[in-house]
Amino acid sequence: MRRPQSSHIISDEMNLAEFPLSTIGERPPAGVDRLVFEDEATDPDTGERCLRRVTVLGQAPFGLPTSVDDEVLMGCLRATKEAGFESRRVDFEPASFLRAMRWKTDGPAYARLRRALDRYSTISVVSEGAYWNKGKRKPVRDVVGILDRWQSSGRDPETGLPEKAFFVWGDFMWESFEAGNLRSLDYEFLLGLENAVSRRAYRFLGKRFYRTKSVRLGLKHFAVNKIGISEKNHNGQIKATLKKAHSELERKGFCRAEYVGRGQQAEVVYHALDTAKPQTRDPLVGELRRRGVSGAEQLVSADSRERVRQAIANYDHRRESGERVGPGWLHGNITSEEPYKFRDDYTPPEVEEQKLRASRAADKRKVNREDRMRASEERRRQEEKAEFSAFVRSLNEEVYEQFRAEAIAESAAYGKSLRKADPATTPHYATYLEAALFEHWRRQVPSFENRIRQYSQTGDRGDLL
Template sequence: MENELMEDQTENPEMRVVPALPEKFVEGRDELNFAEFPLGTISERTDANTKTLIFEDKIFDKSRNQLITRRLTITGSDAFGLPTSTDDEVLLGLIQLSKLQKFEDRRVFFSRYQLLKLLRWPISGQSYARIDQALNRWIGVTLYYQNAWRDKSTNAWVDEKFHILERVKIYSLENESSRPKPSPQQGSFEFAASFFVWNDALFKSFSHGNLKALNYDFVLGLKSSISRRLYRFLDKRFFHSRTLEFELKNLAYEHIGLSRKTPVGDLKRKLGVAMDELVTKKFLKDLPKERRFTKVRAGHWRVAFERMPEGQGSGMGGDLPLIELKVEAPELSPVEQKLVGLGVTQERARKLASAHSHELIQEKIDVLEFLVSTGDPKVATNPAGFLVRSIEQRFEPPRNFVPPGVLKEKEVAKTKRAEERLTKEKRRQDREEARERDWQAAIDGYWQGLTPEGRARAEEAALKGAEHFQQDLISRGGALGKAARQSVLNNHALSQLANG
């Protein structure tokens, strides 16, 4: 695998005819795994000291009949770092180039000029350089999926580890003026000499149809990276239901890619701005504020979305034919979605939601997740069945059960105490270091204030007054002897300073 771009400056490189870009790129494609978790930071810049990102969540895996943790770890190269939202734009553009070529080959011929036109970036040297930087990053980035890569051939969550691009070759002399021009009869084609090669694991996902329809024009029309990320995630999740509800922090941190240091108030504000844009674009229905964000308890909120009805929205990927088989499902409420996600049938979920309070159902879900996390045998074989019985029969929580909110508060308090201990220790060390510096300055001042003859007499007196073991170490020489001699001289200086 190439670690960075290969540049070809030959005058007659291998040239291919590729499809020209459509005027409106409505029928785009998105890889379903890439729509689920972010592949980099949501900002346009990265912290040079951060080389790894981790995103994770928990879902009920029906094939295993248990809750699983899905985790994506992203590592960047030392030279080029982690991907940003701009690099994500480039990657999505590469997928559209492959779609134009019908996903026929891992090696995709293109020109940077064509890619810039696709991305609607200005044709400039800075844009060409930014394309190269993005390609370098995607070659250097490694993705580690743990229970988080959906294998279309088996319909199972599997582990996968790969680079997105295996190779990139750039024909550096290729530009708008140097490219061969197709004849007027071939206006739907362009010529290209550069190419990139997809990793085989990713291309296998393409080939197996693990793709969804994407209104690429709609994506390009969104102003913020948060809006684009939210649109891609929701456009995938709306496949089964027109209404969705998520735990705010889980959505923002694990699926949008906002920093985990972002306070709840800022999460609501940033997501609210993105939601407003998607409402303006008629992708989302404009929900009242009290429905958008619902407070569960201190520091915990839920966020709700509702898609515009068919025919009323604009730029909806769902209006296009999906590649995967679409199964019409009756509308589910948010609490019913949670139950179904944990393995409860839709019919039973509806009955439970209509017969019991949502607070009770949420409490039993919290208990189930606690028991699963502790490996309790009561939920090992049929967690969904246990959940149903616990709701219907109102099981008492186990004695050692700690509600998530209380557990979080304890974790926060524990972290705060640890930080206070570290702060206290740091202050103590700072005081000791300051005291050592003061002593050393005084010692240096004492010796520097003596004449050469006076210094010689003082050193002789100090060494004669040393302890026997110190004199023994000094006589042996070496590092220990040198350290012992310096200690004797320092103590002598401090003694003289103390006596005035």
């Protein structure tokens, strides 16, 4: 598969965008071990309307995914896109993974990451005509695993987090990737959304806006089966939950929402906004827009470009560090007389890159050193084996029998087995005997010359090894 061309654009899997996998809150409801999402679609073969259902089953002690885990799943898709969709197994550094999601790189943040990967590796998703198999070109009834496994190892001396990790996509997910059942998604825009409902709506509506600029849905159906809001909520509560997301998505130029009808007939209509796509090819203006800054074109000029870049770097680092700075802070940093100071723990990207190159060079030197040590050890082992063989061949019958008896008597690992065993019928007898002889040879004589002087040199015992 081809390597990605932009770090801002990732690939969202279409089934994951259509139905949520998690609760909308940061904690799963107590006592709930499954989530069910439903809708209706037209059967492509018969033209009839049919029910589609997704059931997400949690497994103790990890439970069901949450909206926080949604962020990790998108991080997995980002990491897979950056790896070029070359393998189901995706290797990553936990600290870098967290930074890419704009999370802190500390113990609590890693605990959230670990918990999310634990959940995605243990949940089962039952699709009843809901997940589309692009390769088969039809919906399927399937029991799907999102991740087959994940693993972490080592310890990063700077962050205290595991140094290396990898996850492996489930086979259904990987088949869907390979079949191209993907859509492009602006990862920077997604990260800039502050509301979990906004992020989920952005993914779902972005898929629908591909074919039409207006999407009309039953209000409760959309809230429950596409966003994951509890079905116990009435229309007023649903609208209150959606209000902040609607405001954010409209303010950032993605879509506008309006309500139609009342009661059970209440619907919500989403209209795509033209400003959802950048009106300029200037990437710096796009960076500001993705962070919700208004008047981005006016802020970027020939003289201000470096100032804008530094302000964005300052803003992103503060967000990654947990500060609640917003678009207004970024706007003020650009327009103030003096740029705002960076945090004391900020490291410029070029320094980070230099450290990364140094770390990679050190890793390469370590691997080369270990390879040389292994090669040297193997040469030493082969030389010692040859020396031992020459020594045994040099012994006459009488001396060999004496040497053999001493070896068996003093062997802690094999002596008991060799004393009781019948050489003709005991499996591995010759292997055990050679090991005992070798141990005794190493214990008794410090050098080959001394060994030759200690035992007479008549006869060839090579056939006894």
